[in-house]
Amino acid sequence: MRIDRRRVLTLLGFGAAATPAMAQGAYSGAVEFKHGVASGDPLADRVILWTRITPVDPAAGEIAYRWRLNPIDRRAGGAKSGEGRTGPGRDWTVKVDVTGLDAGRAYTFEFEANGATSPMGRTRTLPSGPTKDVVLAVASCTLYPNGYFNAYEAIAKLPRVDAVLHLGDYIYEYGGPGSYGMNSAVAGERPHDPPHEILSLADYRTRHAQYKSDPLSQAAHARAPWIVVWDDHETANDSFSTGAQNHSPDSEGDWAERKARAVKVYYEWMPIREPADGGPAIHRSFQFGDLASLFMLETRLTARVKQLNYDRDLPEPGGPAEVAAFKAKLADPARMMMSPGQEAWLGAGLKDSVKAGRAWQILGNEVVMGRLMAPSLKKELGEAKLAEVMAKETPNGRTRLQRLERLAGLGLPYGLDMWDGYPAARERLYGLVKDAGAHAIVLSGDSHAFWANELSDDAGVRRAVEFGTTGITSPGGGDAIKTFSVGDVFAAANPEVVFCDQAAKGFVLLTLTRDEAKAELMAVSTILAKTYETKVLKTFRVTREASGVSALSET
Numbered sequence: 001m002r003i004d005r006r007r008v009l010t011l012l013g014f015g016a017a018a019t020p021a022m023a024q025g026a027y028s029g030a031v032e033f034k035h036g037v038a039s040g041d042p043l044a045d046r047v048i049l050w051t052r053i054t055p056v057d058p059a060a061g062e063i064a065y066r067w068r069l070n071p072i073d074r075r076a077g078g079a080k081s082g083e084g085r086t087g088p089g090r091d092w093t094v095k096v097d098v099t100g101l102d103a104g105r106a107y108t109f110e111f112e113a114n115g116a117t118s119p120m121g122r123t124r125t126l127p128s129g130p131t132k133d134v135v136l137a138v139a140s141c142t143l144y145p146n147g148y149f150n151a152y153e154a155i156a157k158l159p160r161v162d163a164v165l166h167l168g169d170y171i172y173e174y175g176g177p178g179s180y181g182m183n184s185a186v187a188g189e190r191p192h193d194p195p196h197e198i199l200s201l202a203d204y205r206t207r208h209a210q211y212k213s214d215p216l217s218q219a220a221h222a223r224a225p226w227i228v229v230w231d232d233h234e235t236a237n238d239s240f241s242t243g244a245q246n247h248s249p250d251s252e253g254d255w256a257e258r259k260a261r262a263v264k265v266y267y268e269w270m271p272i273r274e275p276a277d278g279g280p281a282i283h284r285s286f287q288f289g290d291l292a293s294l295f296m297l298e299t300r301l302t303a304r305v306k307q308l309n310y311d312r313d314l315p316e317p318g319g320p321a322e323v324a325a326f327k328a329k330l331a332d333p334a335r336m337m338m339s340p341g342q343e344a345w346l347g348a349g350l351k352d353s354v355k356a357g358r359a360w361q362i363l364g365n366e367v368v369m370g371r372l373m374a375p376s377l378k379k380e381l382g383e384a385k386l387a388e389v390m391a392k393e394t395p396n397g398r399t400r401l402q403r404l405e406r407l408a409g410l411g412l413p414y415g416l417d418m419w420d421g422y423p424a425a426r427e428r429l430y431g432l433v434k435d436a437g438a439h440a441i442v443l444s445g446d447s448h449a450f451w452a453n454e455l456s457d458d459a460g461v462r463r464a465v466e467f468g469t470t471g472i473t474s475p476g477g478g479d480a481i482k483t484f485s486v487g488d489v490f491a492a493a494n495p496e497v498v499f500c501d502q503a504a505k506g507f508v509l510l511t512l513t514r515d516e517a518k519a520e521l522m523a524v525s526t527i528l529a530k531t532y533e534t535k536v537l538k539t540f541r542v543t544r545e546a547s548g549v550s551a552l553s554e555t
Helices: 005-011 150-156 201-213 215-223 255-269 320-330 340-355 377-381 383-392 395-410 423-436 486-493
Strands: 037-040 047-052 063-071 080-086 093-098 106-113 121-124 133-139 163-166 226-228 284-288 292-296 360-365 440-444 450-456 462-468 497-501 505-513 516-524 534-545
Touching: 037 106, 037 121, 037 215, 037 226, 047 106, 047 121, 063 093, 080 093, 093 255, 121 215, 133 150, 150 215, 150 505, 150 516, 201 215, 201 255, 292 340, 340 360, 340 423, 377 383, 377 395, 377 486, 383 395, 423 462, 440 505, 450 516, 450 534, 462 505, 486 497, 497 534
Parallel strands: 133 163, 163 226, 292 360, 360 440, 440 462
Antiparallel strands: 037 047, 047 093, 063 080, 063 106, 106 121, 133 505, 284 292, 450 462, 450 497, 505 516, 516 534
């Protein structure tokens, strides 16, 4: 039997215009829902619903809208509806915090404005009480010009996903010819909009709009609620609390103002429950019944101090005294990733979760936490293979590999924008895990690589395991270096690294039960064609132990 969707919507009270009081003085012209729908920050009794209403007339003022949410099951009760107004002050985005919902229940939702109806989305609240299992998809790093968002579509097609965790770099700030990602085979049809680095309020809005115009992104957002946190590219590359590597005050203005613009637009365009003060402190927690607590950490814009830089802080040749001074500076306890307030919040939350009997304490974390010392290619590949590699590399590639060999010889970390650049802060975090007796799993983004790591404190005691998700499209080390496996070299050189792949694109699918956590590293076969396959690259399992978590086992 053919279902007349317009008639159904009318019977539900959804085909009519907004109430006269709400619509009074509002724009009444044509509108479109060009950016899909999304939901996010689910709790046991509430969830954020999001959309963007695009007026055909760009000079339009405020627009009245209605929204409706219905339980997917056929049990009586639970439907919700409401109305509101949006306008140019928030770029015609809509965000509704729907309360009074049932725990662990799935819903559909949609919006209507001026006779147009949005696509339908699906969402669900968090469970309460006894919870058998939880399934989370973990994503990061979506560079629009570099490829199709096939991994987003793969998430949308999952038979089950309770929530999507996005760990940052949802957009990139670069743009224009020759910018990051523009050497991709598909960049010609996917150039960044606007075609330059984003700086203004309008620039950030246009860039977010472009990413949400992608149909595969829309499919993933419509599939399940998202729990998000930014990393650096939502503002500018290698950002910290008072600046960024990719920000020049002389030519790009005051950093605090740019950061405020980027944060404002992020709150407009992302399905996140905003802090009361509108500032960048977005650390928050989520309780999945009696099974798990999720702590989303903010390690970019509130407290992070400026990254050390090898070129600036340890220029070549760098003798023993200079290296010792650099290592002392690196180990300075004042090198913070999180504020003292956020550290105290996390410590209290971990203790509360363990006391409540939850099986797992999950940390949603922007950058890789494991110890990644620069690997010696001479040691790992052998001199003959290394000579072959160097002969095939570009001059720039040879310079990079020579630099890597130098850092390995000095016993220094590979990257300083990760937790390796803030070792005292990392040790404090491990202390919080220890004090709480937590069973901690760290989920990390940023690196454009898959990781399975066993995390140990300075005493060598394992405190957590880490699953790092690769990029949805962003290029990894394996895209630039094809003469050897970059991931294998990192795993061989670093005791904490059980597995690394720096070429695959995809996401992590994490399934939690009381007995174990299973991480499936889900890889798409290509991001350069719209037809692709999805496979499980590796599967790792971890169990709870009296003093923390077990070692990783591969299955």
